[in-house]
Amino acid sequence: MILFHYYLISKKKVLACHIASQLSCDVSMKSKLQEGNIGETKALPWLGVLRVHIHEGDSFKVALTGTILVTKNYCITNAEDIANIPSFLFKREAKAMFILNDNATWSSGVKGFVLHPEYEYATYNTIALVELTDYQDQLKPICWPEYSYNTKNNLYVVGYTDEHRFLEKIIYKLEYVGQSLCHEFYNRMGFRKDPLHTPTRYFCASAKNNKKNCVWDNGMALVSNTSGPWVFVGFGLKGPGCAAPSRFLDISSYKPWIESSTDVVTY
Missing domain, CATH: 2.40.10 (Thrombin, subunit H)
Incomplete structure (x- = not known):
């Protein structure tokens, strides 16, 4: 009876974790998309762009790099792309942009970034975490694979x-x-x-x-x-x-x- 009771508790924990995962990440896009350019679509909502305005004298340029939303208010980006931007400038000029609805974008300011510890010591090609100032309830982060997930041909x-x-x-x-x-x-x-x-x-x-x-x-x-x-x-x-x-x-x-x-x- 004790073993059976433990099994029931374990099963409930697994179910609770599964439900939590369904609520915490994006499960809305299950259909197959046509290969190639798919426009400003709301599909893949966690796929974003980090945009930074960099002023140079009387002119400025816009630097862009890809970013992926991994929690409701954190996204990751390439460490080397942002490592040399002064912190005050990054907080003031950076925006993370996502497409919530077809042809409609949403942007958030940033609180700052943290470089992965291996940056510069082992490699420049690593990730950085960027914290957002805002979040949208309808914008859910990407899901992560479970242990021993098999990608097969997909x-x-x-x-x-x-x-x-x-x-x-x-x-x-x-x-x-x-x-x-x-x-x-x-x-x-x-x-x-x-x-x-x-x-x-x-x-x-x-x-x-x-x-x-x-x-x-x-x-x-x-x-x-x-x-x-x-x-x-x-x-x-x-x-x-x-x-x-x-x-x-x-x-x-x-x-x-x-x-x-x-x-x-x-x-």
Whole structure:
């Protein structure tokens, strides 16, 4: 009877965690999206852009990088893209933009950022956490895969492009590229061989149906919808894309740091 009672309690805990995960992350997008440019759509709402106005004399420029909402008021971005921006300037000039409804954007100011401890000591290609000043109840963060999650063949890259002179989302189906082939490709390309520009934990993938040569920017997301909702698998680094092997940080290895830095359990 004691064992049976314990089993019931454990089962309730599992169910409670499952319900919490359903309420805490975005499960709204389960249908398949057409590959390519998909416009200013509300699909993939956790996919955003971090925009910073940088003043230079009498003029200013706008710096953009991709960002992914991982809790209701924290998103991650590429550490190297923001590390050298003074803190006061970042707080004053940075905005995180997301698309809540078709052709309708929502922006939040930022409180600041925290670089992952491996930045500069091990690699420049790592993540930073950005805390938002505001949040929308309808804007839910991306879901995280459960332990031993299998992506099977449902692996995609999603991000933003401005090839049509406005920001719109893109999605392409990917397939994994073995580490040995990936290393060979980057060695042959001579692409930033110094250790500090080599990520510590990553894997590679290429677009199955896009045979072009292109460059993808920092902050794209490697995602899978094997179990229905989109889940976060990898964080994209600037470099060869489309038909070429693209590098993605193994985001699961950063999950403990994200949770400890935000005091929020990610699902």
